[in-house]
Amino acid sequence: MTEFTLHDLQCFDAMIRAGGFQAAATALHRSHPAVFAAVAKLERQLDLVLLDRSGYRVRATEAGLSFHRRAQSLLRELEGLRTHAAQLAMGEESELHVVIGDLCPRPQVLGMLGRFFSQCAGTRLHLHFEAVEGPRERLFDGEADVILHRIDKSDARVEWVDLCKVPFIPVVAPGLLPEPMPRAITPERMREFTQCVMRDTARHSPQQDYFMVEGAPQCTVADQSMKKEIILQGLGWGHMPRFLIEDELQSGLLQSIAGRHLPGRVEELVAARRRDRPQGPVANRLWDHIQHEVPALRRALGPRKTAPPARPRKRR
Numbered sequence: 382m383t384e385f386t387l388h389d390l391q392c393f394d395a396m397i398r399a400g401g402f403q404a405a406a407t408a409l410h411r412s413h414p415a416v417f418a419a420v421a422k423l424e425r426q427l428d429l430v431l432l433d434r435s436g437y438r439v440r441a442t443e444a445g446l447s448f449h450r451r452a453q454s455l456l457r458e459l460e461g462l463r464t465h466a467a468q469l470a471m472g473e474e475s476e477l478h479v480v481i482g483d484l485c486p487r488p489q490v491l492g493m494l495g496r497f498f499s500q501c502a503g504t505r506l507h508l509h510f511e512a513v514e515g516p517r518e519r520l521f522d523g524e525a526d527v528i529l530h531r532i533d534k535s536d537a538r539v540e541w542v543d544l545c546k547v548p549f550i551p552v553v554a555p556g557l558l559p560e561p562m563p564r565a566i567t568p569e570r571m572r573e574f575t576q577c578v579m580r581d582t583a584r585h586s587p588q589q590d591y592f593m594v595e596g597a598p599q600c601t602v603a604d605q606s607m608k609k610e611i612i613l614q615g616l617g618w619g620h621m622p623r624f625l626i627e628d629e630l631q632s633g634l635l636q637s638i639a640g641r642h643l644p645g646r647v648e649e650l651v652a653a654r655r656r657d658r659p660q661g662p663v664a665n666r667l668w669d670h671i672q673h674e675v676p677a678l679r680r681a682l683g684p685r686k687t688a689p690p691a692r693p694r695k696r697r
Contacts, residue, residue, distance in 0.1 A: 385426045387459060390452055392419035393431060397441055397449050460657075474661040476505040480519045482530025483512040483579055483605055484547050484650050486624050489681050490529055497670045504663045512603070514589050515582030520655065526664050527671075532653045541651040542672050545679050549592070551643045552626060552635045553618040567642040568594045575600050577608050577619035592620040592646070620645060624682050 395405035396416065406416045424431050431445035441449065481490060498506045511519060516530035520539075532539055557574065558566075576597040581588050593599075600617045602608045605625055611617050613634060621635075629635040639645045652671045654660065660668070 389423040474663045478507045480509045480516045480525040480528040482516040511582045513581035514586045518583045540656040541653040544650045548623040549620040554615040572597045575617035577617035
């Protein structure tokens with residue numbers, strides 16, 4: 382058996398993943414004959430039949446599937462080596478792009494970024510604010526080095542740092558609903574009231590409907606602060622992050638309508654970046670800084686301890 386090349390192996394891998402020679406050629410930016418010849422050469426070198434060409438569609442043989450499974454570790458190691466080489470070749474980045482999503486407690490997150498970039502005079506921070514699916518879209522469009530938002534943790538292209546959990550609570554201003562308020566408020570009951578929702582800043586991703594009640598009139602806003610003000614003024618109702626309305630809930634300016642029919646939700650706020658892209662030295666230092674700051678961020682956003690009511694003094 383003669384030695385096979387990485388090029389031959391990559392062509393075979395692309396053929397299995399894409400399901401055909403033409404699709405594999407497109408993925409590799411090669412010609413169809415070049416990919417076909419590389420796979421045939423690999424079969425000759427291994428003295429194995431890797432593909433069954435007898436049917437309408439070419440498919441892998443049992444030997445081909447087994448060989449492909451074992452080849453994955455080598456191909457992953459090759460990709461990791463390329464990424465590492467790209468990182469070694471990078472100098473200090475002149476700029477970084479960070480996207481803050483609508484789940485973020487801005488004072489704490491901006492403080493965390495401010496402490497880092499005050500020590501990086503040679504790197505310019507480009508700060509972007511996006512909502513709903515906007516942060517994720519920026520990340521996968523290559524327009525963000527780090528995003529601070531929710532992600533799909535099953536996506537193998539992404540690595541993340543868990544920052545904190547953000548409870549979202551459905552709230553209204555006193556007087557919006559007729560008294561007495563029912564114990565269990567249903568989405569159907571809220572359909573007659575204007576629901577205040579966040580505007581999705583994604584440009585081409587499928588629109589996501591978070592917390593939306595179908596059929597309810599809507600008021601769409603660009604940020605959580607405007608949403609909070611609209612709800613406070615009795616112009617609508619909606620789900621708000623608890624860290625933003627803690628004082629209003631305690632003072633009675635806002636009332637929770639959470640229950641078994643409108644339970645709210647707890648979102649996981651993370652810092653995320655692409656695992657499949659090289660990261661420069663400043664980006665890696667920022668990543669380490671974020672991990673170091675996580676405990677302080679969680680303490681700042683933890684449940685507040687309320688003082689117990691004072692005991693009345695006994696008269697003597």
